[in-house]
Each structure stands twice: as structure tokens, then as C-alpha cells.
Amino acid sequence: MAQHGTGGSGSVDALSVLELLAQQAPPERFAELLDRAREAGRPPAELAPLERAVHLATGVAQSLARREQRADAIDALADTARELTHPYDLDGLLRLVVRRARRLLDLDLACVTLRDAHGVRLLHSSEGGLTGQGLGPVGCPAALEREGLGGLVHALGGPAWTEDYLTDDRFPHLPAVDRVVRDEGLRAVLAVPLRIGDTVLGLLYGGDRRARRFADGELALLAPLADLAAVATEKAGLLDQTRAEVTELELDSSRARTALTRMRYISAAHGRMMNLVLSGGDLLGVAKAAGDALDALVLVRDPGGRTLAATGEPVGLDEDAVAKASLDAHAGGRPVRTPAGPDTDRAADPGADPGADPGGGQTWVAPVVAGSEDLGVLVVTAATPLTGEDERLLELAAQSVALLLLMQRSTAVAEGPVRDELLDDLLAEPQHAPQQIAQRARRLGIDLRKPHVLVVARPEGGEQGRAVVWASSYAYRMGGLKTVQGGCIVLLLPGVDASAAARAVSAELAPLLGHPVSVGAAGPGWSPDSVARLAQEAMRCLDAMSALGGAGAAASVEDLGFLGLLLSDDHDVDGFIESAIGPVLDYDAERFTDLTRTLEAYFASGGSPTNAAEALHVHPNTVSRRLERIGELLGAEWQKPGQVLEVQLALRLQRTRDVLARRRAALSTGPRAARGEE
Template identity: 60%
Template sequence: MSGFRIPGDEDDAVLAVLSLLAEEAPSSRLDTLLHRVRRSAPDPAELARVERAVQLAREVHAALDRRRQREAGFAALVDTARDLTFPYDLDTLLSVITRRVRLLLHFDMTYVALRGDDEDMVIHTSEGATTALNTGLRVESGSGLGHQALITGAPLWTADYLDDDSIKHTESLDRVVEAEGLHALMAVPLRCGDSAVGVLYGADRKVRHYTPDEIGLICSLADLAAVAIEKTGLLQQTQEQVAELELDGFRARSSLARLEQLAEAYGRIMSLLVAGADLTTVAKAAGDALDGTLQMRDPAGRVLAAGGEIPDLDEEAVARAVLATHARRGPVQADDHTWVAPVTAGTEDLGVVVLRPVAQLVGQDSSLLQTTAQAFAVHLLMQRSAAAAEGPVRDDLLDELLAVSSSAHPPHQTAQRARRLDVDLDQPHVLVVARPEGGEQGRAVVWASSYAYRMSGLKTVQGGCIVLLLPGTDASAAARAVVGELTPLLGHPVSVGAAGPDWGAASVARMHREALRCLDALTALDGVGCAASAQDLGFLGLLLSDDYDVDDFIDLAIGPVLAYDAERLTDLTRTLEAYFASGGSPTNAAEALHVHPNTVSRRLERITELLGTDWQKPGQALEVHLALRLLRTRAALRERGGSRAADEGR
């Protein structure tokens, strides 16, 4: 110290120590003073007094430093408490806590682990880390300092973690400690009341012995952090509950608005029904209400009314859904984009409604779909009532058309009567004769009246059989549709014969006779409960038909082979004849045709491609053979007729 002189006695030296202490001089100046006193060779007793004074001054210095550190810590603690009162989310709050603890206590690294659903803890946030191994690390129950701190409820620390055998080590924790180069480690439980939410960790990359003041300060910080974490959790829970309540309110308002829309839509649909609107108009209105395209189908799957086309409709999925919807008696999803609802009246199946909505049905939409289906059921029942009222008129007209003596009225009057019943006899029609095999006939007759009315056809009952004249060109399909609807309704088999198509009033009696012959043939062939037309009966149909359409039979049996020969000038037809003539022997057929057997084999393979793999089975083989005989006979007759005409010309 510049200009400093050592006093002459011990009191002067002690006063100098006190003077330096009052000036808050650094310890180095005390060391300089003591060194000079020792050089002046004072009395040993005096030197001891001066040394004691210097030691006491150093202790006062240390106490003052500790006091300043505590004051700084308390000030920082107050600042931290103020920071923790801000409305942070949990991740941000944990980041603030770890950063504050690291700065206040001069740790190299701090991190927080929170308790999970089980007994393990998960490290959520770290500060000062040099690797990414710690965040998200699961601390197994019972391992490390953290779990011991939770058990004891007090802070625990170690000067060198990896060398401390009193700690239960795990490979995952030791790997992180080693990767971060940590030695000293402290764990303080984050307690709020009687429960602990996690552990606050502080760590150093050197061996360090923590002081009581440092331990007390981090415990105070941990208590503040625990309260803040608890408060943040409650705040987040409250915010989530508020958000859920707001969402529930929005859903309730949306549901109420949707219910009002659905009630309005249902009222509009019922108004259309009461006003006598047709099914297509009702289907369009219902589709608009459900924001999609809607179809009404009968039990056979035919579309009775539609609000538009449904593209890419999976009919197999719809067929499966039809069974499920009648079993559940409510709407079901056919696929991700299509819904099906049953149209029923009591236990009677009247059909289904198929809906393709723009968006998924939610809330009460499925209820409106089912209500719409029931509205269709009401409409169909109203049609049935109208059909019952018109039934005698329709029966009389069809009875008149079936009479062998034809109509007692001129043809134009018959046509006018038919048009008044929405039947156009100038369009193609098919005739179906259905015979219920047991049970009461009343339900079948009621159904037939409704069905004929629905299909714009005519119905009557003759000889215990229901006779239907229906618009269409496919007698087989019409017969199957009648069986498909009537059999489930009656609960016992129904045999159906059909004929057609044909045009005009004069053709009805002929189709009736042919349909009856088909029905008799089914009975003779033990086909009770089946449906068939002359076309379905193969060569038997040729015999049963009034017009003996040989060309049509030949075309159905071997038409593809004839067309192939005509286009490519091949001999498949001759090969077939030779094959049948040789008793089904390709070798004998090859000899008759004067070709190699392999050639016959290749031709037979081509015939199989054209006629299908079943053409050699007995039933189809008989029809193919008969068609070949008819073809050959017709050609011979035409050739003989041409020769006779030539002779007469000469």
C-alpha cells in the first residue's frame, strides 16, 4: 500500500487492520500488512496479536461476502418469483425455471424431470446441455438421485456422481452423465403441499461441494417452481375446460340449428307427399335436405325414383348393406361414401333408400334419412291404396285382353282405356304368371295390385295365379323380380312363368299362353319356387314358344361360333358337327375332316373360348347339337326350295 508505514507498536498494527477492514480493502492488502509486520521482527506475542487480527478481518470479509451473496440470492429469488407469476405455458415455464437456477447458482447444467402416469419420471426441459440425449429421457423408478429425493422429500447431492456408489445407477442415466461430462449433481424435489410434481436438477462439469447457502437457495427456488408448475397445470386445465365448454356450446348451437333445418326439411317432404308429388320430386327434395344424391329402390333393387345419378356406386356393398339395414331396421353405411336406409311398413319390406352425401352424415342427419325412408313408405302405402281403388278397373282391362275372343271393344277404345291407367300398349311389354305354392292368396293379390300400379302395368287373378302385364323387354328379369319380392312377403315359394316381349293388345293372350306353358314346364321339371321364361328353358322354350324363333335359339346356342366363321372364314362349325358325329372323339373328327388331330384340338380350344367352358356338359351340349341340326336342316330346306323354284322357272 502506497506510503504505508507500520505503526510502532502492536496497537498501531491492529488499528491498521481495522482501518483496512473499514475501507473494505481486499484480502491482498491484509496479506501485505502481515508480511511487513513479520519483516519488522516484532515480539512474538505482538506478532500473534496482529496475525489474530488479520484472521478475524478475513472472517469478517467472508461473512460480509456471504451476506452479500445471500442478499443477491434473495433479490434474485424475488425476481424469479415475480417472473414465475406470468401466465406461461408449461414448457416455457420450465425453461424459465432451469435458466434462472443455472444463472443464480452458477451450475453448468440444469434440468427438470416431471412425474409421469406411472412411477417413472421424464426429463422435460434442460439448460446448458451439449447433447440431445437428456430431453425426453425416462428416469426409471428407484434410480438416480431424483427418486431418492422424492422418497426422502429433501434435497440430495453428490460431489462426483459416477464415483458415488451410494446411488443406484442405471445405464441410461450414466450414459447421459458421461456424455455431458458431469461430476457434481444435486436433486431437489418439486413439492407442492404433500405431493411432489417432479425433481429440479443442478449439475457441474467439475467436482463441487455445495454450501448450505446454495442448498437453501435452490430449495427456495424449487418451492417457487413447484407452486408455479401447479398453478400452470391448473391454468391449462381450466383453459382446456373453458375451450371444451365453448366447443360444447358451439356443438349445441350447431345441433340446434341443424335440428331446425331437419324439421323444416321433414315438413317440406311431408307437404310434397300430401300435395301428391311424385317420388322423383320427393327424392330430389330429400337429397337437397341431406346435401347429397338420393335414390329410392324397390325390394328387387330397381330404382323407382332418383334425385340424380350416383357415380361409382359399389352395388355389392349396397346389397350387403340392404341386408344389414333391414336387420337393424335403421340406416347403415354401405361404404365410406354411401348410406342405405330401409323402407318398411310394419314387417313388410317396401325397398330401401340409397344416399350419397357430399359430406359425412353427423348428428341428426341419419335420423332425417330414416324419416325420409318412412316418408317414402307412406307414399308407397298411399299408392297401394290408390291401386286398390283402381284394382277392379285394371283387372277388367287385363281380363279382357286375355280373353281368347279378344276385346269386345274396338282397339282404339282399348288403347284409350289403357292410357287412362298409365299403360301404353304400343310399347314393349312382358307377361308374368305367378303361382303362390301354398298359403293365403289375399296378401299376394294386395301386393300384386300395388306392384302393377307401381310399375305402370296391369294385374288380374285367373285360376289361382296372379297375372301381371308389365312394361319391359326382359321377361326373365321381370320373373325374377316378382319372385324376389313376393316370396319373402308370403314366406313360402312362388313359381313364376314369363313370356315376351311383345307389342299391342293382340299379343297379350299369346304371351299369356306361353307364360302358362313355361309355368307348367317348371312344374314338370320339379322347378317349384323358380322363375323362367321360354328363353331360360333352352330348346324346351323353343318348343313351348308360339312363334318358334329358331333363329334366336341358334344364335343363343352357337351364335359366337357362326360369327367367328363368317368373319375369319374358318371351319369351327364343321368341326363341331364332325365332333358330335364322331361321338365326341377329336381323332375320329380329324379323320372325317381330313386334318391333323392337333388341328381339331386347337379348333375345340377356340370353340371353348367362344362358347364358354361348359359347352361340353350334357345340358349345353344338347342345345349346341340341336342348334347344329336345326342349322343344317334349315340350310337343306332352303337349298331344296331354291332347286324347286329353279325347276319351275324352266
């Protein structure tokens, strides 16, 4: 019976163990089964088979658990492998790796360090840390990889771990790493290399805050993850590099498209300027086309600095800086940006653009040349800084202006003989066939019924040839005529201000020749018949300047005052009196005052207000007030030698004219009245 009973209880025990095993009960349930059997007072002979069954069942359960864990790990690795095939950037990829490593081995901390292009370990990703510093010799040269746990990995050629890092003396300790381990409260640490072939890209670190031994199976799980991470890291690096190269190619392509668009724009702008030149356009049209293309104000200046055409008036233009830049531009043969002037706001802003004008833009000077000949400059004031392509367009604009100037010169030279003959015929006395002369002038685009002045220029030394060539171009440019007579250049120019015309010719011709030029002018005239008379007056004006020691000066008949009255053929006495004392005469006529008599008495008394007052029988203060009024009418400088002489001459002429008028009136009433008048 006992044997039967024993066998029966043994079967029951085995069945109970199998039931627990089938339920995948935890180890505590098996221990409870043994405890109940012991408490029941069962003999050792009966407990032994139960203990054996429990031991075997526990082993089977652990084996099944490990197998299940391994299966889960394999599934996790498979999932990780699938995730690593997705297009991550490097940082995102490494965050995935450390997250998976923590889950696979139930770690408190995981991080990855990679070697950069200079062989320095850099922390790329970390998870689970308290300080965010990670592990390993971060930021240290590759030579220090042999220190710490990384050195143990290098020595073993594979994963390495320690149950208690700070007490492990199998490897040299790095103070920085020990400090991190201590701050994080870690004990168990492992390191797995990220390897591709024989190349180690970095290290995968894991840490636990309890003492722990890592089984070979756990390391076997982490090693494939590290290998997958290495491959994915290399792939991500190549992908990042490819992306960077693609981005750079896109930027290059964008820059190329922008440059191509700009070059097409420059070509179109240059084409517009050349069409203007070839279709007979003028300098202003070419300057406007260049200004529109550059979004700038453009000035065309000749070698003497005279503005030939302008699209606007730049504000605050530093002429000294422009002059210096002009020299540099001609010396270098390319556009030059002007330096900052001392009178701009840049003194208060040291960081301002040195080429910027006070308005916020830039001023450039481009040379206008034909071979080695200086034809002038382009002065460009741009609202925004010019690019390299803009500088090229500026050069093309200067070339277009140079071509137009050469074409104008060539046209002037080609038409020169015809135009010279016309002016020669206008200067001849008497004129031959006046109607034919008028028709010839109209064919050349010259209307002699409009006001014109005549200018005579005489170079004081040097060769005349260069001056003649310049005169042909200048007359053509100004819409006038030119000829050469008696060693002088004669110019018939449209306009009413002879003095201004003389100064303009002198200002342009003298710097070109490099020596003085005497210039006389007369006018205006209003008909073809007046040309010869104006030429005689201008020549007499030129001779008068030479006689007075004024060689190299520029003046008109009007500028010479009473000398101009003597030189003029029409002897315009009324005009001279009006210009000298007209306001005083008008004031007396309107207000019945005696300013004219006061002037005569003032000059007769030698410029003494007191003596003049005695002669006029008035108080000296009255004379002083009258003289102040005369100063208001004639100007503050009326008593200076030049003007005071003209005032006295005008007073004498006015007095003489009044006497003659009274005599004519007396003669008309009879001899007695005439004698009484005398």
C-alpha cells in the same frame, strides 16, 4: 517522542485500513498494507495493532460481502418469485428454476426431477451438463428414491450435499448415477427437495466440477427457491390440467356443434323427402333427394331385385355382394355395408377398405320394410365413407321410400275398382259407349291412343290374393290398368315391346309368389278398340305355351314365331315373311341375285350344297358362297332348328303368294292365259 510517534503511525495505519474498507478493497489490498509495514522494519509492537485492524477490517468486509450476497440472493429470489407468477408451462417453469439455481450458487450443473403419476422419477429439465443426462435416479421407481443422494435427503428431511460425490460413503451409490457424475466430471453435488407440506414433488439437484463445501447460507438460499418451484410446479400442473380440460371441452363443444349441424341437416333432408312423399312425388324424386343428401348414387329395388328408380348407374357394382348384404340388412333391420368383391382391385391392395367399391367409395344396402313386410332395398354407392349420422339418414330415406310404396299401394287399392271396371269395359265386345270409355281413361291419366301392350299372367298354384294385390300396385306404378278374368291377371301397360313386358312381369311376380307364373303378351296396340283383340291373342299365346309344355315361361305372340302367326287375329303374313327372310328378298331385288332360289334348292335337296348345285346348274362353290352370304344376311344361327323352320315356312308362304299373284294376273287377261300359266 517515540510514544508520540507510535501513536501517530498507529493513527495513520488505522486511517489507511478504514480507507481500504471504505473503498471495499479486495483482501489482497489489506495484505499489501501489512507487507509494506513489515518491509519498513517496524517493530512487532507497532505491527500488532495494524494486524488487528486488518483482521477486523477483513472480517467487516467479508460480512458486508455476505450481506450484499444475501441481499442479491434475496433480490434474485424475489425476481424468481415474480417470474414464477407468470403463466409458464411445466417445462418452461423448470427451465427457469434450474437457471436461477445455477446463478444463485454459481453451479456448473443444475437439474430437476419430478415424480410422474406412476411414481417414477423423470428428468424434466437440465442446464449446464455436458451429456444432457442430469442427476438423480431418473426413470427409476419411487422405491429407489432412498438410494444415492436422494436417500440422504429423505433421511435428513431436508437438503443434503457432498463435497466429493464419488468418494462419499454415507449413502448407497447407484451405478447409473455414478456413471453420470463421472461422465460430467462432477465432484460436489447437492440435492434439495421440492416440497409442498409433507409431499415431495421432486428434487432440485446441483453439481460443481470442483470439491466444494456448501455453507448453510447457500442451502438456505436454495431451499426457498425449491419451495417456490414446488408451488409453481403444482400450479403449472393444475394449469396444464385446466388447459387440457378446457381444450377437451372445446373439442366436445365443437363436436357437439358439428353433430347438431349434421342433425339439422339430416332433419332438413328427411323433411324434403317426406314433403315429396306427401305431395305425391315419385320414387325417383325421393331417390334424388336421398342421393343429394348423402352425395351418393341411390337405387330403389323391389324384393325381386328389380330396379324401380335410380339416380345413376354405379360402376362395378358387385351384385352377389349386394344380394348377400340385402339378406343381412333385412335380418338385422339396419343398413349394411357390402363386403369387398373378389373381382375388384382390393386383391392387389390388402389394406383397402373392405366396404369400398372399385371406384373408391362405399356401397351400402338399407332394408325397405313396413312392419314385417319386405318392400325391397335401397342400394347406395357413396363417393366417401358414410358416418354414423349418414347411416341414420340412410335409414330415414328407406323409411320414406317404404311410406311412398305403401301410399302408392293404398292409392292403387282405392282406385282399383274404378280402374278394373275400365279395363273390363275395354275387354268387352262390343264396347259400350266408346266415347265415355275414352273420357274415363283420361280422368285416370291413361292415353289409349299411345302404344300399349296387353299381358296375361296365370299363377301356377298358390293363392291368387297376393298376386292380385301386387298387380294393382304394379299397374299403378307403371301407369296401366289391371283386372282379373278367368283366374288370370290381365294388365294393360304402356309400351311397344310385348315380349319385354311379359318378362318383366314374370321376373317380379314369380319370386314374390314363390312358384312359377305363366305369362303371355301381345301388342302393341294403338287404340281402345285394339285392347280386346290383344287380350284374345295374349290368352291364345298363354294356352299355346301350356299345350307345348311351357308352363311357367313368359313369351309374346311374336316370340312364338309362326305359331304366333297362327294365333294372331290379323294373320300378318307379310310381317312374318319380312322377319324371317326379308333381308334375302331385299338383297335379290337390289342386286338381281338368286339367293332365294338357292335357299329353296338347298332345302329341297335335304341341305346338300352339292345336290343344290346340280339342281341350279352351278358349281358347288357358288352355292357355298351364296349360303355364306345368306348367313351374313339372316344371322349366324339361321340354320338352327327353330329359325330354319321359320325360314322354310316363310319361303313356302312367299312361293305360294307369288303363285297366287301370277294366277290373279292371268285371270285378269283371260282363261287361256290362266290355263297357260298353270
